[in-house]
Every structure is written in structure tokens, then in C-alpha cells.
Amino acid sequence: MMEKVLFGRYVPADSLLHRMDPRSKLIIIFLYVCIVFLANNPWTYLILAAYTILMAGLSKIAPRFLIAGLKPVLWLVLFTLLLHLFFTKGGEPVVQLGSFAIYEEGIRQGIFISLRFLLLIVVTSLLTLTTTPIEITDGLESLLGPLKKVNFPVHELALMMSISLRFIPTLMQETDKIMKAQMARGVEYTSGPIKDRLKAIVPLLIPLFISSFKRAEELAIAMEARGYRGGVGRTKYRQLNWTFADTGMILLLAAVTLLLIVFRG
Amino acid sequence: MAKQLVALENVTYQYDDQTSPALKKISLEVFEGEWLAIVGHNGSGKSTLAKILNGLQFPQEGNVSVCGHSLSEETVWDIRKQIGMVFQNPDNQFVGTTVQDDVAFGLENAGVPQEAMKTRVKDALHKVKMDSFLDQEPHHLSGGQKQRVAIAGILALRPSIIILDEATSMLDPRGREEVIGTVKELKQQDRITVISITHDLEEAAKADRIIVMNQGQIHRQGSPEEIFQMDEELIGLGLDIPFPVKLGKMLRETGIPLTKQFLSEEELVAELWTSHYKI
Numbered sequence: 001m002m003e004k005v006l007f008g009r010y011v012p013a014d015s016l017l018h019r020m021d022p023r024s025k026l027i028i029i030f031l032y033v034c035i036v037f038l039a040n041n042p043w044t045y046l047i048l049a050a051y052t053i054l055m056a057g058l059s060k061i062a063p064r065f066l067i068a069g070l071k072p073v074l075w076l077v078l079f080t081l082l083l084h085l086f087f088t089k090g091g092e093p094v095v096q097l098g099s100f101a102i103y104e105e106g107i108r109q110g111i112f113i114s115l116r117f118l119l120l121i122v123v124t125s126l127l128t129l130t131t132t133p134i135e136i137t138d139g140l141e142s143l144l145g146p147l148k149k150v151n152f153p154v155h156e157l158a159l160m161m162s163i164s165l166r167f168i169p170t171l172m173q174e175t176d177k178i179m180k181a182q183m184a185r186g187v188e189y190t191s192g193p194i195k196d197r198l199k200a201i202v203p204l205l206i207p208l209f210i211s212s213f214k215r216a217e218e219l220a221i222a223m224e225a226r227g228y229r230g231g232v233g234r235t236k237y238r239q240l241n242w243t244f245a246d247t248g249m250i251l252l253l254a255a256v257t258l259l260l261i262v263f264r265g
Numbered sequence: 266m267a268k269q270l271v272a273l274e275n276v277t278y279q280y281d282d283q284t285s286p287a288l289k290k291i292s293l294e295v296f297e298g299e300w301l302a303i304v305g306h307n308g309s310g311k312s313t314l315a316k317i318l319n320g321l322q323f324p325q326e327g328n329v330s331v332c333g334h335s336l337s338e339e340t341v342w343d344i345r346k347q348i349g350m351v352f353q354n355p356d357n358q359f360v361g362t363t364v365q366d367d368v369a370f371g372l373e374n375a376g377v378p379q380e381a382m383k384t385r386v387k388d389a390l391h392k393v394k395m396d397s398f399l400d401q402e403p404h405h406l407s408g409g410q411k412q413r414v415a416i417a418g419i420l421a422l423r424p425s426i427i428i429l430d431e432a433t434s435m436l437d438p439r440g441r442e443e444v445i446g447t448v449k450e451l452k453q454q455d456r457i458t459v460i461s462i463t464h465d466l467e468e469a470a471k472a473d474r475i476i477v478m479n480q481g482q483i484h485r486q487g488s489p490e491e492i493f494q495m496d497e498e499l500i501g502l503g504l505d506i507p508f509p510v511k512l513g514k515m516l517r518e519t520g521i522p523l524t525k526q527f528l529s530e531e532e533l534v535a536e537l538w539t540s541h542y543k544i
Contacts, residue, residue, distance in 0.1 A: 048441045053491065054503050064354075126360050133362075134363075134366070162361075163360065165312045166359070166361065166362045166402075169402065169403075169404035170356055170404055173404060185339040214353075214521070215356070218352065218354055218358070219358065219360065220354055221352070222350075222357065222358035223360060224321065224475070225319055225321060225349075225352075226345075226349075226350075226370060226419075226422075227342065227345050227346065227371055227374040227375055227422070228370070228375060229342070229374070233376045234373050234374060235373050235376050235377060235378060235379060235382070236373060236379065237365070237366060237369035237370075237372065237373055237379065238366070239379055
């Protein structure tokens, strides 16, 4: 059951992208999401696509993982494409069927927006494919660090994230166990009318909730016994390492941004 | 006489929602380097006792002192540095996402510098023989392995006392053996004082001294041999006598003379197969 979950799936490999500091990757993603909107003509989209393909190449991740990541959003992309084809008016009509027409601008916009979607998804999935969830957490904690000055609970947030990540598999195993226990008592999850199947979820969720609360309480006691008393005076075992490559990658993105500004119409 | 590490004087503790106290005027001492087992059935107050030792709960009456610190709000963090605790559920005390992160958790809390942490994490994991599992995630480990990681997390902080609070009760026999074996080694090599809270008398038989708790009071204390002579009385207290002791008793009843009481299967077997020569 656990293996089916795609969320935050990390694919280990030895590549430049894997070795990069999670902070630089997060900064790059953030900037990328912004500069995608700069592209508005074929040339700028070409530049963006080239950059994205370069990144995918540098990650040494098999294309099938990227394609698998695209699948769930393909319908959304298709929907956007059709929406633009039918409703965006402008330029010469290409196809005319009575009162219904597909315009040049519709085709243009449809292709551009779908492409924008695809590029965004590829780049963000590159982040989760090359970075372990805990690295992302550490990176976020470090990047949000300055917010501590305005009393934003950065450390607590990061700890919450990492504990959640640590307990996902444990709770999955538990769900599996409760499900089997209920199935042994005659509850059906896989057949019967939808209404009954939905009802069967209740006796699954309630024991899961109760045990999660118990776990949380025990974990809190164990943490306290091990000397946890908040983020103050705490050191970090995992150190982040900003290297020349990280600066280089950010400069590369800056260059791409400049190119986009120059070539956009 | 060994140095006294822990002393409880007339400790009384009552939970808010209960009518009678969980602990009634308990006084006891723990000495450096010993393995003390505290046994008793559910609700005898043994787990409350463990929580008081670590300052997770404060007694309403009486005095607790650990390694020279008298328990109070100010000293509780110093005391927690001296006493490590392994809890019952292996999953609910694993904080880190990987083995090494979990061992480092206590060190991070103590503010140990990063370079020192690296070696201390490795050393601690080496001692519990889990050093080849550095990047393993908890759900890929067995219960016994998780408990050994929990022990490593405590060892990394270099405490003088380890409390095992029913630490083996959720494990299978193999995991139980792993954990008890590890603790035994640590006690011999590093002179760590062990307090094991348990209702498993087989585990308690390995201790140097046993305290039997009943209804919030110390019922009896003594060496394992002395305690197991209580026999029927132990069963009356809701405890089960270890198999070799039971077997020894039955053999004696059927007229087979045994030289003494045997606490482990190995000793009993050795006695039996050599007994013919001694007669």
C-alpha cells in the first residue's frame, strides 16, 4: 500500500541536482514559478523549455518518473487547451462552423498556457524527485529563519513537518492493519454500493484517530524525557552546505530571466 | 559500598482523577552500577515511579534526589541529562526520520556542537550494534531494532542511569533478547546503572536486586533468589514466576534434589545433566 503513494517521492541518484543545497533549489523553484509568466512568444517559451530540459538532464532522473508525475494533471492541461481553443477570440478565424469559430489567438494561447503548465509541473517535480522531504524541511527552516525575529514559529513548523513525514509510513501501516481487522469482521471496502463503502470508512478512521492522539501524547512525553524544550539553544545535526554550484545555478537562472525579458514581445 | 545515585524519601503521588494515591510514602535507593528491577502488576505504581525519577511528574510529598540534584523545576533538566528513559512503544519514541537523526535528537536538544554530534551518534550506534543502519527509516526496522536505537539515543547523551519502562513488553522473544543483551553489555562495559520497570519476572531475574511493588507501596525487596522464594505470594500479587524457578520447584516436589534455586534455564540444565555425578 505504501509503495503506491507518490507524494514527495524521492529517487536517489548521484547528480548535480541531488547534491545541490535544498535552499538554492527552493529559491530557484520560487523564481522559476515567477519568471514562467514572463514568457509570451515562441522564442521565450523556447528558452524556458530549453532551460527545463537542461535541468531534467542534469538530474539524471529517468524520463519515465517525470512522465508519471505529469499524468495526473494531463486532464487539466487538456481542459485548459480546449477552453482557450473555444473561447479565446482574436486574430483570424482558422475554422468556421456557423456561429462557432476557432481563432488564431485561441490556438496560440491554448498552446502557451498548456506549455506553461507542463513546464511548471516538470520543474516542481524535479525538486521532490531530487530532494528528500527532510532536506526540503531543513531548507525551509533555514530560509524562513529571518521570520523568527517577528516571532514566527519557524522551528516548531519545521519540527511539525518532520514529525509528520516520519509518521506517514507508520500511520499507513496502521491503516492497513485496522482495515484488515475490520475486513476480518466482515466489513467490505472493495465491493458493494458506494454508499456502503463510504460508511465503512468510519470504523476505519475512528480507531486511527484515537491511536494517533495516543501516539502524539506518548511522543510528547518521550521528547520531553530526551530533553526537548523548544528551539532555543538547540543545535542542528543536519548541516546545509552552500557550494559554488548553488551560486552558479542561481546565476544561470538569472541569465535565463534576462533573456526572457529581452526576447519577450 | 557503591555510591548512591538515586534516593527517594517518603514519596507520595496521586493522580488528579483518582481517589487513592498511586504511590504511598515510597523510600528507596539506587546504587551506582547496579541493575535494579522494579516489578509489580498493572496499577501497582511502578510506571508512576519511573516518571517521577525523570521529573516527568513531581511528587506531592517527599523528596527525590538524582546524582546529587534534588528534584525541582530548576534541576529537572539536569536530572534528565543523567537519566535516560526507554519507553514501551518502540514507534512512539522515534522522533527522527532516520536512525541517525533520531539518535541526534537528544544531542540537538542539549546543544551539542555539530562536529561532536557526528562522532557521538556513530559511537552510540556502534555500542548497540546498529551502526550499519544510519540512514534506515523507522518503518523498515523491527521492534527490537527500534528499541536499540532508542537506547543509542540515550547513550549518546552519556547518562549515568537508564530506565527501561516496560521497554521489552511489546517485543517478540527475539527482540526482547536483543534489548536485554544490549543492556547487559552496557552495564558491564560502561558501568551504567539500569533500572528496569517490568512485569516480566524472567527479565527481572537478570537484575542484581528486585523491588516488588504492590498498591503503591514497596512490598518486598531483595536479590532475585530471595524474591523468587516468595513463590505463591508472587502469584497472589499478579506476577508470574519464571519457568526455571517453577520447574525447579516441581522437580524438588517429585523428590529430585537440587542444590539451590536456579534463575536461568542454562544453570538449571547444567545442574540437571551433571547431577548424577554428584549423588
